[in-house]
Amino acid sequence: MSGSSALSSCSVELIKDQERFDKVVADASNLVVIHFAASWAEQCKHMGEIMNELAKDPRFANVVFITVDAESLAEVSFKYEIVAAPTVIFLKGGKQIDRLDGLNAAEFTAKVTKHSNKMIGGLSQANTKQDLNERLKKLINSAPILLFMKGNPDTPKCGFSRQITQILTEQGIKYSTFDILEDDDVRQGLKAFSNWPTYPQLYAKGELLGGLDIVKEMVESGELKEALPKAEDLNARLKGIIEQSPVVLFMKGSPSAPKCGFSRTTVGILDEVGVPYTTFDILSDDEVRQGLKVYSNWPTYPQLYVKGELLGGLDIIKELKESGELEAELKG
Template sequence: MGVSEIKDESALQSLLSSASNQLVVLHFSAAWAPQCKQMNEVMEELSKDSQYNNVQFAKLEAEDVPEISEKYEITAVPTFIFIKNKSQVDRIDGAKAADLTKKVKLLCSGQGGVPPPAEDKKPIQDLNTRLKNLINSAPVMLFMKGDPEQPRCGFSRQITQLLKERGIKFSSFDILQDEEVRQGLKTYSNWPTYPQLYANGELIGGVDIVKELIESGELEAQLPKQTSLEDRLKGLINKSDVMLFMKGDPDTPRCGFSKQTTSILADTGVKYDTFDILSDEEVRQGLKKYSNWPTYPQLYVKGELIGGLDIIKELKESGELESVLKGQ
């Protein structure tokens, strides 16, 4: 059947719909990575094997389809995602030709479908720090299933509607995209269900609590005063002398450009802070207009925009990066 090429979300959904209960193998790759070319050749050979006639093979340029890459938590290439009935059943990270062949054969035989054991998680202290940063990433923060435009459970739909009806600005985090956050936040906040609403870093509660506060007229008093987007952006930009707006965080960058940027900055030894623009759509879109810079990552030094990855590379090559980061 050959290997198809996926260039956008609609093409992916079309493939998944047509595949019905077939196994779909997605290869997230990059043209600049030789190991991806090798794995594409392996996949081409598998697609020609008659025993895999019912398998749909497809490849995607990970950095050309950032939304899809984010959905499947692609942080490096090559990565292979295995899907049945539109649900992910397994994955392989890295150029592992033998593992790819074995996995395709296993899932075709009906013996697969259970994800491999999770890798050892980061120390609890690191997870708690990450949770604290997420909770405090916006004055009003909602941890929900899905996003405000596409809630993926009835309770999440109710709470976003209640907040929108009252003109309350809030940011959100989709706990379905991060199992570590999903489970860790339950323990961290001692609150077993979702959604969870926070204000100024403090837990308000779930949809029932929000409804009670609305009925008693106390909700607005529990929330911080609304600030303009411009003031909020200024505050974030000036949060640290060196501030990087990126996709993900330095430990788990969620696009190739962010990964390269954090690697370059780490080599300088200069301390910097970050903001995950995937956690806040208002900041993600607003900062593009505020800075007149349409892409991410974006690096700021003492409140001034330096630029993105290309500018950072140029400064590194010219030997000026460290002095620029130190504001010299």
């Protein structure tokens, strides 16, 4: 493997000289994403491929992606405390705002998305807010009873989330969950959308009931079950979940903590392609887990849907990636 094949790509400039590096950083008015790489490191080649895909994404048209030969530019590497490759540094206005040590496709894509969104201004910002609100509406209405929490019912990641799941289970209430730790856009946006600053948040029929304290009061007064919807047609519910966003992956676990090898591999492929997607943890809802197999006539997981239509499982996703068709399929 030559140095150029490991470090460079058609959309990401490879920089080996200090003068050019200083000029790129000084001239950039938006986000600069710097991949410190080594020609001999296989993980750097993988990171380069991911960067190249993100550089082609219209959402990141104003982001400057560059690769730096960490060994050739030792002074720059020293300045940014680079001790291993790959390492990614995020700059804005010439100042470091974040970093990522090692290869983590999901976290890397999330950081690029997060920091590039912060720079959108004027009309674009308004459009972005409108798009997020539309997504939140669809998400809130994707299940009759939906709990936004930290973690999932099996592994809650805060005491309040643990308590509310225990209450709902004790009351015999069937509900779906969304892990707000997996999506910072939803986590921050829902606070403003619902005018409710904390989590967990419980929704019924698309309307906010409240947090843990409200749920406790409603249980004590006997009002909780009265406020919850009667069981709806399962197919209608599945359709709502499938259509909550353009690309939806039904998997075991979450992107940051997959609970089977097939789900882990699928997430890795989707992160490489760089097309945004949402996920549903089928382990958190047995009704969905069993019902979707019949609904889609597809007996295994993961299952990937694009614009409401089943694309397939891992084998089909692999085939599409190998043939170069996956990105086009995901974009509809």
